[in-house]
Amino acid sequence: GACTVVVGGRMVCACLVMGVEMAGCAVETIEGMADGDTLHPLQRNFLELNGLQCGICTPGILIAAKKLLEENPDPTEIEVRYWLAGNLCRCTGYDKVIRSVLEAAAEMRGS
Numbered sequence: 001g002a003c004t005v006v007v008g009g010r011m012v013c014a015c016l017v018m019g020v021e022m023a024g025c026a027v028e029t030i031e032g033m034a035d036g037d038t039l040h041p042l043q044r045n046f047l048e049l050n051g052l053q054c055g056i057c058t059p060g061i062l063i064a065a066k067k068l069l070e071e072n073p074d075p076t077e078i079e080v081r082y083w084l085a086g087n088l089c090r091c092t093g094y095d096k097v098i099r100s101v102l103e104a105a106a107e108m109r110g111s
Contacts, residue, residue: 001087030059051100053091
């Protein structure tokens, strides 16, 4: 899951897709998540709540979490865990990742 990107509204593993297949497709990556110098609420919460460790898995987790919140702005903890299940992280027990996503979701809803 570390290489997760969104292509045409669908999450895919970039490492399993040939570049030539992306001709004419909109590809969303971690590089486009922030708005200039303003971090996306997910990025900010990952920093503030220590939802990242070494950072290798973080881009894929953030892209997957962003897609989740676009489809379900008020997920339960179980839904977040299920949605991010394909993203492996060797540095953490996932609790801070889940808390970061849930906090960002609440912030984005205005709660």
